[in-house]
Amino acid sequence: MIVAAMTTALGLLLVGVITQLFGYRLGGTIGIPMLAVYTLKNVFMLPIFIVSTIIAYAGLYLAKHRTLIYGRDELLVAMGIGSGVPLVIFVVLGEYLPRPLRFVLFIGSILPGLAAFNYHQLKPEYRKWDLITAILLFSGLFGLGWLLIDPRFTSTLSTLTPPALYAETADVAVWKNAAVPTELEPIILTRPRAVALFLVGFLITERVRDRYGLRIGLISVALLAIYALSSKWLLVLYAVTLALGFVFLWTIHHVTLLYGRVLISITTAFTLLVALPLVALLPITRGLSAYFVVILAGINAYNWHTAPNSKRKLFVPIQFGTFTLLLVLARSTGRILPRGIPQEFGLLQIGLGALVVAVCLGVVEYYTVDQPSRERVFEASILSGGSGDD
Incomplete structure (x- = not known):
């Protein structure tokens, strides 16, 4: 790696x-x-x-x-x-x-x-x-x-x-x-099932973007769900590098005022370099998987940072809830490896997964302020003949 x-x-x-x-x-x-x-x-x-x-x-x-x-x-x-x-x-x-x-x-x-x-x-x-x-x-x-x-x-x-x-x-x-x-390593998901999981993940992340205005990565969460079946240590690597990347990005942005693609480049490069000693210490055997997980962490650190201040605290629960949902889907259709999670899978695990998703969604909904629809804004606009008072 x-x-x-x-x-x-x-x-x-x-x-x-x-x-x-x-x-x-x-x-x-x-x-x-x-x-x-x-x-x-x-x-x-x-x-x-x-x-x-x-x-x-x-x-x-x-x-x-x-x-x-x-x-x-x-x-x-x-x-x-x-x-x-x-x-x-x-x-x-x-x-x-x-x-x-x-x-x-x-x-x-x-x-x-x-x-x-x-x-x-x-x-x-x-x-x-x-x-x-x-x-x-x-x-x-x-x-x-x-x-x-x-x-x-x-x-x-x-x-x-x-x-x-x-x-x-x-x-x-x-x-x-x-x-x-x-x-x-053995195949975790068959090709059609892997593509189907990514399509489901894509639809969910687009819905999250439309409903909450948060970018959690088009393929990030679905890919993490598949990696979880391979090794829990890949999730540890993602969580640590995501947190370090966010702190690094916040510091660089406030010191230099860099933004956009430049900030993504610097942050993702940082997460790749800081991940090397972590990968050397953790029992990770899939080098290319670890490499891509760290890139996802760098990109999502940027997505987390660019969220509006009022919504930034919602990034972790909405991504974790989405990940849990996709993990249940992946586990129900895929193969679990010795270091993957969850090793046990039945009604109890499905129930716990549903509870996690419900709690995460509840937290996000509680702190979300509904915005008026575009149609309502247009109808109330003086440009459309409305009174402009609505």
Whole structure:
């Protein structure tokens, strides 16, 4: 995991600097650094990403010119189209693909849509230089990872933390004879069930955003529910790095007044670096899973921080309640590993899960002030012929 974390952290910091100086989007804050890591893991990710991004870009172009979508709806359309190619390959051809490729296809399916959306948001005159910069950044990060994956460093970089890019399932490590033996973990959820769980998680998080104005991550909670079945220590890692990331972000924001993508970049880089000693101490065996959990923690620390002051205290209960609900769904359809939770599962556990969800929802509803609907505001507006007194 050391190579993946160091490469991504450097990439995120470079993205932050480039964004601050030139305003480039580079396909999204996490896009290029994660793509470099996933390509080091499996080289097929690069062509799949390119094809999926082109399709998502064209699809979003047509949607924007033939409908009235804008803002977040554009992002959702781009992610839906961009995820199509990787997920179709994942579901239809999964039986014929190596398991590591299936993993990066599933997790990496969000990247093409993010890239397509971000390039659409740029002014046409900036797109060429943004793309050139992104290609150069990817090449540099991939080259750095290539140099760090070497037989001379195997005894150090592959043993202090779970191997990840030094595993015998990583293409570059195998090609350079630097791979170390690793044991494949059993499949937790079948492909259709995993996709279904993510769709349910997506619908819930969008409802949370509409109802409470809180962003808890499009795929974060569903992915954490799956990881909980694998190892409870991944949840510990997420909780600790989320808290540390929030404190770090709050401090940086108040000292420097940085904001937006720059702040996401710096915070996520921090969580990756601070996670390395934690992963070395905790009994975590899945390096790439730990890597992605920490990235989720960095992004969600930003989501937590950017919530309005009156709603910031609701972030933890609404995310925990959503996680509990999805964990029950995942546990009822998936396999539990020895370090996963909950080991026991029956009516008692389902009842406790329902109680947790109800308490979390009750707390959030208690502190939520209902806003008037757009229709009511419009009807009361003097622009629509209303009195303006309502």
